[in-house]
Amino acid sequence: MTQDVRGTYTRFVTALQTLLAESPVQVEGLDTLGDEIQGAQLLVPVIGPFSAGKSNLLNSFMGESVLGVGITPETELATEIRYGEENVLLAFRPDGRSEQLEIGDLKSIKSRAGEFTHLQLYLDNPRLKSIAPLTLVDMPGFDSTLARHNQAISYYLPRGAHFVVLTNSESGTITQSVMRHLDDLHTYDRGLTFVLSKTNLRSIEEVNSVAALVQEQINASFGDRHRLVQAGIDGYEALAPVLERLDPDLIITNLYESRLKGIVYDALEQINVAEASLQRDEAENRRVVRELEAGLRKLEARRNEMVEDLRERRLDPIVDRCLSEVAGDLRNAQDELIHAAQNGEEPFSKCVSEIIRSAASRVVKREVNDFSRDIVDEFARSLEKLDIPSVGDGADGDWVQSISTRVTDSMQSATSTLNRWSESLAEHNARQLEDRTDREKAPSTTKINAYRGLATVLAVTTNVVAPLVELAIIFLPEVLSFIRSHQQKTRIRDMVIHEVIPSVQRQLRMQLGDLLKQQLDSLVSQVCETFEGNIARQKEVIDAHTCRHQSDSERVGLRLQSLEEIRRELGRLSSGALFRAT
Numbered sequence: 001m002t003q004d005v006r007g008t009y010t011r012f013v014t015a016l017q018t019l020l021a022e023s024p025v026q027v028e029g030l031d032t033l034g035d036e037i038q039g040a041q042l043l044v045p046v047i048g049p050f051s052a053g054k055s056n057l058l059n060s061f062m063g064e065s066v067l068g069v070g071i072t073p074e075t076e077l078a079t080e081i082r083y084g085e086e087n088v089l090l091a092f093r094p095d096g097r098s099e100q101l102e103i104g105d106l107k108s109i110k111s112r113a114g115e116f117t118h119l120q121l122y123l124d125n126p127r128l129k130s131i132a133p134l135t136l137v138d139m140p141g142f143d144s145t146l147a148r149h150n151q152a153i154s155y156y157l158p159r160g161a162h163f164v165v166l167t168n169s170e171s172g173t174i175t176q177s178v179m180r181h182l183d184d185l186h187t188y189d190r191g192l193t194f195v196l197s198k199t200n201l202r203s204i205e206e207v208n209s210v211a212a213l214v215q216e217q218i219n220a221s222f223g224d225r226h227r228l229v230q231a232g233i234d235g236y237e238a239l240a241p242v243l244e245r246l247d248p249d250l251i252i253t254n255l256y257e258s259r260l261k262g263i264v265y266d267a268l269e270q271i272n273v274a275e276a277s278l279q280r281d282e283a284e285n286r287r288v289v290r291e292l293e294a295g296l297r298k299l300e301a302r303r304n305e306m307v308e309d310l311r312e313r314r315l316d317p318i319v320d321r322c323l324s325e326v327a328g329d330l331r332n333a334q335d336e337l338i339h340a341a342q343n344g345e346e347p348f349s350k351c352v353s354e355i356i357r358s359a360a361s362r363v364v365k366r367e368v369n370d371f372s373r374d375i376v377d378e379f380a381r382s383l384e385k386l387d388i389p390s391v392g393d394g395a396d397g398d399w400v401q402s403i404s405t406r407v408t409d410s411m412q413s414a415t416s417t418l419n420r421w422s423e424s425l426a427e428h429n430a431r432q433l434e435d436r437t438d439r440e441k442a443p444s445t446t447k448i449n450a451y452r453g454l455a456t457v458l459a460v461t462t463n464v465v466a467p468l469v470e471l472a473i474i475f476l477p478e479v480l481s482f483i484r485s486h487q488q489k490t491r492i493r494d495m496v497i498h499e500v501i502p503s504v505q506r507q508l509r510m511q512l513g514d515l516l517k518q519q520l521d522s523l524v525s526q527v528c529e530t531f532e533g534n535i536a537r538q539k540e541v542i543d544a545h546t547c548r549h550q551s552d553s554e555r556v557g558l559r560l561q562s563l564e565e566i567r568r569e570l571g572r573l574s575s576g577a578l579f580r581a582t
Contacts, residue, residue, distance in 0.1 A: 005249040012577035048166030050141035053197035060235025068107035076113035078152040079138040083129040084122025162191040180358040200232035277545035285546040303528040322363040365461040380404040
């Protein structure tokens with residue numbers, strides 16, 4: 001690691017807070033950003049089907065047998081493995097409370113899995129210390145119970161910084177189920193490393209043959225930039241180089257650099273507005289304020305129009321496309337569904353819910369991405385039509401484009417999947433539990449008060465897909481119950497095509513529209529509020545720098561000098577933290 005970017009960014013935020021504390025330049029969110037950066041978790045989930053060797057690989061990496069392994073699925077709970085000066089095992093309950101257990105309880109925790117949401121394991125282990133601040137996560141296998149599987153995947157999929165994907169060399173291929181999960185990761189633009197495990201159990205020739213086949217699958221789906229890593233008995237030898245290549249500094253940079261630069265641009269824009277205001281007379285400043293107020297009214301009216309128009313123009317077509325792709329994916333997976341149905345309702349429900357999640361994630365992200373750009377453009381066009389003179393140093397309308405660019409960038413930001421990056425799974429589930437209780441008390445409001453999130457593309461995707469899968473799990477047993485008495489392939493195939501798929505589409509249509517509408521309404525409102533906040537901030541700056549003493553050149557000069565000093569110091573701080581020479 002060449003530098004401590006987390007520390008650099010934290011110090012930069014602290015310095016900005018000090019610089020701007022007594023100035024007229026105020027940046028929203030700066031007071032909590034330092035703590036957020038300092039507490040950011042860099043999670044590296046290790047995923048794969050049961051028997052892929054996840055726990056074995058992690059035990060081998062740590063050099064001690066801590067995680068339970070066996071011939072039956074042992075990892076029913078996601079386990080975050082962290083370095084700590086003391087060995088501690090914490091089990092988190094849905095209400096957010098934790099219970100401290102003995103380390104040895106890891107090997108028997110499955111019997112109590114229903115009590116907890118996830119585990120945190122702290123070990124005084126030099127190998128874990130060497131990779132800090134990376135946190136390994138031993139994930140439930142794709143073969144774990146439906147509830148545990150979906151709970152862990154739904155939470156960690158958008159939050160993982162990088163994923164290690166295991167394929168057992170004995171299986172000889174990446175299964176369709178695993179490929180769907182990888183499609184999900186691709187949807188969220190997450191980094192992937194592929195590991196072919198248990199290579200010590202096959203001959204060199206067999207391993208090379210399997211590796212070639214798996215590499216072909218990887219290349220076909222993700223291009224040739226992912227090289228397959230082989231892991232035998234020594235998991236440390238295989239995994240350590242992978243983790244060494246995961247530069248925590250680069251991850252932190254990707255998470256926060258654009259956001260910090262946006263803060264700098266915001267502060268500079270306010271300085272520009274203040275300087276322009278000081279150089280105008282009072283009457284001209286009042287006219288600018290009136291135009292800005294007109295802009296606020298226009299935005300409010302446009303927001304109401306867009307919300308009213310949402311269902312007719314955008315919502316129903318998105319729902320239709322989503323349901324169409326879900327149905328198409330289900331039809332394409334007929335053979336897999338038939339095989340799952342022959343093994344019982346649970347495998348069949350899991351297979352269907354995986355397909356729903358994969359298709360819905362893909363479509364919702366794509367559609368919301370287009371929608372978010374459109375609404376930013378709509379608001380920008382509304383403002384550009386106003387007769388607002390230059391509020392800063394740029395040409396008329398430049399500040400509108402600047403706002404638009406920053407809003408669009410923030411909606412695509414890597415941090416956009418999180419309400420808070422440092423939020424624990426227990427806190428997440430506690431909130432979900434509380435919201436679910438509220439919905440049960442008021443059935444008519446069942447629609448997703450639980451899933452309000454940030455106005456960002458990936459947040460909307462997460463906040464739609466996660467509850468959609470949760471709701472699907474509830475209705476699937478009823479939809480699929482008739483499969484039990486029909487074991488013949490031909491009959492099952494007919495029922496999948498003519499009964500299961502239409503039933504799933506009907507049930508999803510009842511839920512998806514409300515889920516999407518709530519999130520898209522929130523998206524429109526929050527984007528509008530961002531524009532409104534920028535305009536309101538400019539009004540405040542103009543008011544603060546408009547006075548009857550505008551003709552007092554000495555007083556104006558002192559204010560301009562003060563602003564210039566802030567600009568220079570802001571540039572000095574930024575050049576050290578954000579705009580370093582490469």
